[in-house]
Amino acid sequence: MRGNEKVLIVGGGIAGLAAATGLCRLGIRPTIVERTREFGAVGAGIVLSVNAMAMLRMLGLGDAALEAGRILENSELTNAKGQRLFGMNFADLAPDFGPTITIHRATLHKVLLSGCQDAKLHANLWVDHLHDLGESVEATFSDGRTKHFDHVIGADGLRSQTREQIFGRTDTLYSGYTCWRFVVESPPGLDRMQEMWGRGRRLGLVPLAGGRLYCYATANAKAGVADPDEGRIERFKKLFRAFSGFAPAILEQLTRPEQLIHNDLEEMPKHPWYKGRVLLIGDAAHATTPNMGQGAAMALEDAGILCKMLEGDASFEKVIPAFAVRRESRVRFIVDQSRRFGRLGQLENSLLRSFRNGVMRMMPQRLTSAGAVRAAAAEI
Numbered sequence: 410m411r412g413n414e415k416v417l418i419v420g421g422g423i424a425g426l427a428a429a430t431g432l433c434r435l436g437i438r439p440t441i442v443e444r445t446r447e448f449g450a451v452g453a454g455i456v457l458s459v460n461a462m463a464m465l466r467m468l469g470l471g472d473a474a475l476e477a478g479r480i481l482e483n484s485e486l487t488n489a490k491g492q493r494l495f496g497m498n499f500a501d502l503a504p505d506f507g508p509t510i511t512i513h514r515a516t517l518h519k520v521l522l523s524g525c526q527d528a529k530l531h532a533n534l535w536v537d538h539l540h541d542l543g544e545s546v547e548a549t550f551s552d553g554r555t556k557h558f559d560h561v562i563g564a565d566g567l568r569s570q571t572r573e574q575i576f577g578r579t580d581t582l583y584s585g586y587t588c589w590r591f592v593v594e595s596p597p598g599l600d601r602m603q604e605m606w607g608r609g610r611r612l613g614l615v616p617l618a619g620g621r622l623y624c625y626a627t628a629n630a631k632a633g634v635a636d637p638d639e640g641r642i643e644r645f646k647k648l649f650r651a652f653s654g655f656a657p658a659i660l661e662q663l664t665r666p667e668q669l670i671h672n673d674l675e676e677m678p679k680h681p682w683y684k685g686r687v688l689l690i691g692d693a694a695h696a697t698t699p700n701m702g703q704g705a706a707m708a709l710e711d712a713g714i715l716c717k718m719l720e721g722d723a724s725f726e727k728v729i730p731a732f733a734v735r736r737e738s739r740v741r742f743i744v745d746q747s748r749r750f751g752r753l754g755q756l757e758n759s760l761l762r763s764f765r766n767g768v769m770r771m772m773p774q775r776l777t778s779a780g781a782v783r784a785a786a787a788e789i
């Protein structure tokens with residue numbers, strides 16, 4: 410019976426592919442449309458925390474992710490000189506909560522795609538018009554075809570067209586800081602994740618498998634400031650020249666503007682997640698700033714929990730409202746915490762920064778590690 414249910418997933422990112430994997434395991438063969446030419450991801454890395462990994466295990470992809478990624482044992486926050494402010498030991502917590510891993514986004518996509526081979530995948534296609542007719546949803550695609558679906562899952566990210574088609578335009582909230590991401594060779598001796606906090610700027614270093622290093626960098630800026638190719642590398646190096654420790658060995662590997670992926674960091678204000686037969690998941694519903702490293706984890710939780718709630722003969726009609734109620738406070742907690750943590754990290758005032766750093770140095774490692782992992786693990 411479930412094989413007859415027609416589900417459209419808009420967006421083949423982390424949320425869309427994970428939801429497709431879960432639905433395939435229930436015997437539903439969803440249609441997925443992805444706007445870009447191929448199902449893939451931009452060239453950067455990602456940290457998959459304990460809850461993200463638990464969801465991948467639930468979707469039958471835990472071993473594949475573990476094999477393709479790199480186990481992250483330690484993480485530390487430092488000042489711009491690389492001096493430790495506090496640390497988190499993930500290895501000690503793994504027996505209770507499971508591993509945390511780092512992985513290249515393109516590799517994660519391959520893992521997720523391997524789970525949804527029974528889905529009907531269409532790249533280079535999007536939905537031009539979506540009409541909820543009550544009994545079904547009519548979708549008109551960019552190639553001119555029109556089809557009817559029982560349910561639509563909008564997993565098309567921060568600037569979701571599905572959200573706009575169903576609810577109208579919603580403005581996103583700019584965080585106040587912009588971000589660059591890149592992957593280089595890992596410098597010798599860097600065996601843990603580091604996030605370095607400077608004056609209104611942060612540099613994150615995340616070791617990946619195969620001796621590669623994923624880096625992210627943030628700087629306070631007005632919204633929408635352009636970063637043209639010409640002079641991009643020089644401007645970036647100037648912004649982070651006060652950073653020492655491993656930073657100089659990383660910055661010297663940047664030579665070409667296309668090495669840097671640049672975008673402003675934004676979040677979604679509180680917003681309904683569903684209307685009639687259309688449900689939003691992942692960033693389309695609740696994009697967060699990345700300061701907690703939990704956006705993809707929330708997308709995976711959405712997919713894993715939605716499919717868990719649909720087990721047996723549970724209907725979408727009953728599950729969708731219950732799913733939204735179950736997920737709302739959990740996701741809001743993460744979005745709010747992430748915004749607060751980002752503001753702390755982006756402080757510019759010297760007095761406030763030294764007070765913040767002093768407090769962080771005094772925080773017991775065991776407490777911060779366990780607290781952060783328990784917060785992440787709450788849905789496991």
Ligand SMILES: Cc1cc2nc3c(=O)[nH]c(=O)nc-3n(C[C@H](O)[C@H](O)[C@H](O)COP(=O)(O)OP(=O)(O)OC[C@H]3O[C@@H](n4cnc5c(N)ncnc54)[C@H](O)[C@@H]3O)c2cc1C
Nearest residue numbers: 420422423424444456535565566691692699702704705706
């Ligand atoms: C700098 C940075 C670092 C991050 N680090 C982490 C981290 O370490 N850990 C973590 O858990 N999270 C992290 N995140 C958050 C994470 O990247 C996102 O939360 C996650 O990618 C959301 O997945 P998604 O599938 O909902 O959306 P997206 O990843 O945005 O995917 C949406 C997909 O839909 C497609 N699409 C868009 N519009 C349409 C359309 N109209 N029709 C069809 N397809 C469409 C897009 O091409 C894309 O493939 C980070 C985010 C940023 C910005």
